[in-house]
Amino acid sequence: MLLLAAASLVAFVLLLYMVSPLISPKPLALPGAHVVVTGGSSGIGKCIALECYKQGAFITLVARNEDKLLQAKKEIEKHSVNDKQVVLCISVDVSQDYSQVENVIKQAQEKLGPVDMLVNCAGMSLAGKFEDLEVSTFERLMSVNYLGSVYPSRAVITTMKERRVGRVVFVSSQAGQLGLFGYTAYSSSKFAIRGLAEALQMEVKPYNVYVTVAYPPDTDTPGFAKENQTKQGNFSSSIGSDGYMLSSLTCGMAPVTSITEGLQQVVTMGLFRTIALFYLGSFDSIVRRCMMQKTKSETIDKTA
Numbered sequence: 001m002l003l004l005a006a007a008s009l010v011a012f013v014l015l016l017y018m019v020s021p022l023i024s025p026k027p028l029a030l031p032g033a034h035v036v037v038t039g040g041s042s043g044i045g046k047c048i049a050l051e052c053y054k055q056g057a058f059i060t061l062v063a064r065n066e067d068k069l070l071q072a073k074k075e076i077e078k079h080s081v082n083d084k085q086v087v088l089c090i091s092v093d094v095s096q097d098y099s100q101v102e103n104v105i106k107q108a109q110e111k112l113g114p115v116d117m118l119v120n121c122a123g124m125s126l127a128g129k130f131e132d133l134e135v136s137t138f139e140r141l142m143s144v145n146y147l148g149s150v151y152p153s154r155a156v157i158t159t160m161k162e163r164r165v166g167r168v169v170f171v172s173s174q175a176g177q178l179g180l181f182g183y184t185a186y187s188s189s190k191f192a193i194r195g196l197a198e199a200l201q202m203e204v205k206p207y208n209v210y211v212t213v214a215y216p217p218d219t220d221t222p223g224f225a226k227e228n229q230t231k232q233g234n235f236s237s238s239i240g241s242d243g244y245m246l247s248s249l250t251c252g253m254a255p256v257t258s259i260t261e262g263l264q265q266v267v268t269m270g271l272f273r274t275i276a277l278f279y280l281g282s283f284d285s286i287v288r289r290c291m292m293q294k295t296k297s298e299t300i301d302k303t304a
């Protein structure tokens with residue numbers, strides 16, 4: 001009986017997971033929209049810019065290195081869907097000086113019109129044990145990953161609210177949902193984005209401005225951008241089944257975009273928490289085993 005109930009629950013969860021893309025809100029209307037992508041010269045940011053461009057958007061790429069920006073612009077321009085489309089490049093450090101960031105966003109708006117969607121993708125990761133990481137690493141990661149998302153968002157939000165249209169996307173990480181060994185500096189900077197996004201969503205929702213937090217896993221494939229596009233109407237954008245489980249587990253007081261999403265979270269919470277406890281036990285045992293192996297090899301080295 002218990003087995004049957006568990007099997008029905010799993011089947012229901014799977015069904016909800018499968019039908020959710022059909023029920024979730026539609027992607028933004030991108031043809032003609034002005035999309036600013038920070039970190040748009042490389043990796044995930046470049047893929048997102050490319051996907052938006054393929055859907056007819058005008059793109060502003062923001063990053064520091066001018067050569068990489070121009071290279072990305074050339075790659076993206078090969079995929080134009082009409083001859084009016086423009087890819088603008090802006091070189092600026094998004095984490096240093098708010099007035100500089102505000103100025104470049106103004107320049108971009110003068111050239112391509114008000115920003116319809118901002119994707120905060122500029123970021124970096126450095127891993128190491130807490131006591132081995134320089135204090136400056138914590139400052140740097142918080143500055144690039146957190147303030148580097150605050151500054152561009154702050155620069156576009158007033159116009160979005162005035163126009164009653166816009167979306168701000170924050171690129172966090174699965175390490176922004178789950179603290180992992182070696183990621184004390186990175187995880188905290190990515191967790192901070194979640195708090196910023198939740199509070200901001202509450203403020204701007206009445207103005208028809210929406211916020212999305214993307215939680216990419218530890219991979220970088222062109223397929224990521226496609227999946228991200230189909231989920232951009234949601235507050236939480238996760239990738240794959242691991243990402244789905246993490247997003248349900250860590251939903252807390254995060255807003256929901258549809259009744260289905262809320263229902264999924266309610267139904268799956270207990271099951272996913274049970275699975276998570278097994279994961280946590282396994283992570284703890286890996287860390288303990290590695291520590292014991294390290295201590296053993298240090299003892300052998302000392303006695304040799």
Ligand SMILES: NC(=O)c1ccc[n+]([C@@H]2O[C@H](COP(=O)([O-])OP(=O)(O)OC[C@H]3O[C@@H](n4cnc5c(N)ncnc54)[C@H](OP(=O)(O)O)[C@@H]3O)[C@@H](O)[C@H]2O)c1
Binds near residue numbers: 042068092095173
């Ligand atoms: N790759 C993954 O496995 C993964 C997983 C989860 C989350 N993420 C997150 O996804 C985002 C993109 O990651 P990625 O792997 O695609 O990185 P990437 O290939 O290294 O690209 C990073 C981009 O950000 C720009 N950038 C870095 N610091 C900047 C700054 N201070 N000001 C302006 N631009 C800056 C870089 O250009 P310049 O260096 O020229 O400035 C580059 O365009 C990051 O936020 C990362 O934390 C990545």
